Amino acid sequence: MKLTIFGSTGGTGHHIVTQALEQGHTVTAFARNPERLHQTHKKLRIMKGDVLDFASVERAVQGQDAVICSLGLPPMSKSNLRAEGTKNIIRAMEKTGVKRFICQSTAGVGDSRDTLPFLMKYIIVPFILRRAWRDHEIQENYIKESQLEWIIARPTALTDGGHTGSYQHGFTADTKKITKKISRADTADFMLKQLVDNTYLHKTPCISYSSRHITVWGRWRGHSRAAPYPDVMPQTLAVNDRVRVFRGQRQAAGRRLSYPESPSHQ
């Protein structure tokens, strides 16, 4: 696919560029400061521009199959860059006939407010992150009013952890046992998957790691790194799942899985 990525020099954006290239996509990285993109690749085109400049945004999206947006600002910024930049991207996409749009917002916006932990919901967001939240809300509204094939990804608190490909998505405020954290690399992983998956078309899925406790009844073969959990389908385990393994009635082992130990990555 031919992709344009806005926010390509950012914490999440640079993972989106790297993973997109690894997956064989042809990437246009839109950047205010191209020198911050420390990458070269035969399928990478770097386009210098400011997302608030409509003409350069239009040039960047012309002829593409899809657009990914990971625009951001320092948390205390008073700018409404996310909303205004996204408005320009939508206008350019509608003008040039590009349909698929994947945008990064945040968990806690709109109908996901109840997914926030207590401190975030009642203290940090209303008193410290109010402007950033408002910016994301307006950004999401512009997207929802558009004619595009859009998916809004709402990551929980971003970390600089690794790329695991193993996390929960599309959960609600009632979902228990999530860490309410996700790495920028896994956020990029989720956003790229949305290019060809319509499960969340016109939806706003949240993403987070799991913190489930899973009890496994079966034979413990802890000595074998290759198959430590023989009775569990690898797909059912995720990073941060705490696994307890029983042999008959007796607990044989209990520990937290961590990448790359998780069977889903072997």
Ligand SMILES: NC(=O)c1ccc[n+]([C@@H]2O[C@H](COP(=O)([O-])OP(=O)(O)OC[C@H]3O[C@@H](n4cnc5c(N)ncnc54)[C@H](OP(=O)(O)O)[C@@H]3O)[C@@H](O)[C@H]2O)c1
């Ligand atoms: N922090 C969290 O825990 C958290 C949780 C959920 C969601 N989010 C949201 O996730 C998004 C991405 O966060 P992040 O930390 O990965 O991003 P980030 O590191 O803040 O990167 C933001 C990107 O936007 C670009 N940008 C800013 N103004 C621009 C302009 N006028 N024209 C073109 N590009 C511009 C920046 O370019 P430059 O390199 O030129 O500055 C940079 O590439 C943010 O919107 C944030 O609110 C954050």
